[in-house]
Amino acid sequence: GQQVMQIPQYQHVQEGEDFTTYCNSSTTLSNIQWYKKRPGGHPVFLIQLVKSGEVKKQKRLTFQFGEAKKNSSLHITATQTTDVGTYFCAGLNQGAQKLVFGQGTRLTINP
Amino acid sequence: DAGVIQSPRHEVTEMGQEVTLRCKPISGHNSLFWYRQTMMRGLELLIYFNNNVPIDDSGMPEDRFSAKMPNASFSTLKIQPSEPRDSAVYFCASRAPGLRNYGYTFGSGTRLTVV
Numbered sequence: 001g002q003q004v005m006q007i008p009q010y011q012h013v014q015e016g017e018d019f020t021t022y023c024n025s026s027t028t029l030s031n032i033q034w035y036k037k038r039p040g041g042h043p044v045f046l047i048q049l050v051k052s053g054e055v056k057k058q059k060r061l062t063f064q065f066g067e068a069k070k071n072s073s074l075h076i077t078a079t080q081t082t083d084v085g086t087y088f089c090a091g092l093n094q095g096a097q098k099l100v101f102g103q104g105t106r107l108t109i110n111p
Numbered sequence: 112d113a114g115v116i117q118s119p120r121h122e123v124t125e126m127g128q129e130v131t132l133r134c135k136p137i138s139g140h141n142s143l144f145w146y147r148q149t150m151m152r153g154l155e156l157l158i159y160f161n162n163n164v165p166i167d168d169s170g171m172p173e174d175r176f177s178a179k180m181p182n183a184s185f186s187t188l189k190i191q192p193s194e195p196r197d198s199a200v201y202f203c204a205s206r207a208p209g210l211r212n213y214g215y216t217f218g219s220g221t222r223l224t225v226v
Contacts, residue, residue: 045214
């Protein structure tokens with residue numbers, strides 16, 4: 001079945017450093033979504049990417065969808081303590097109805 | 112809107128007992144999903160419903176797990192009998208109808224501990 005792999009599993013940075021998490025799917029995706037889960041909280045939808053090669057920005061966050069629609073990345077510029085949490089990618093297979101989540105990347109930040 | 116509402120927030124039970132988790136999706140959302148989060152396996156989809164009908168329950172671990180959605184505003188996930196390995200955070204999520212391009216809205220989750 002479809003698998004979504006996400007790396008790294010953990011990332012610790014100094015405040016102000018950049019952060020990137022990568023997501024790879026075993027199958028071509030219809031779209032990919034990104035979620036953020038704060039410690040003790042629940043996943044919150046951030047964004048969806050649909051088009052091949054698409055790039056979207058939300059303030060310091062940049063999301064990319066690969067040309068082959070099988071990989072994606074989330075980059076945070078100049079991290080802040082409010083960025084702490086686990087970032088999940090979730091892929092939707094073409095023709096499917098359910099999202100498959102990656103394992104998540106847990107980001108911790110030294111202030 | 113109050114969002115997706117789950118209850119209870121925390122549940123501690125003894126092995127062998129029946130556990131029922133509850134979820135109220137956002138009004139107007141017609142898809143409902145049950146996920147389980149563990150350190151080892153991340154977020155796993157257990158089952159999902161469209162218009163109250165179970166569509167895919169291939170993620171349900173075994174016969175001890177069952178889920179129902181008797182109406183558009185309520186769903187339950189039942190574990191009977193519960194086992195220590197069922198300990199996890201269980202999330203319910205819902206999604207608006209129409210295009211498949213909307214993000215899921217998650218509830219706050221139920222942290223289940225089976226001792």
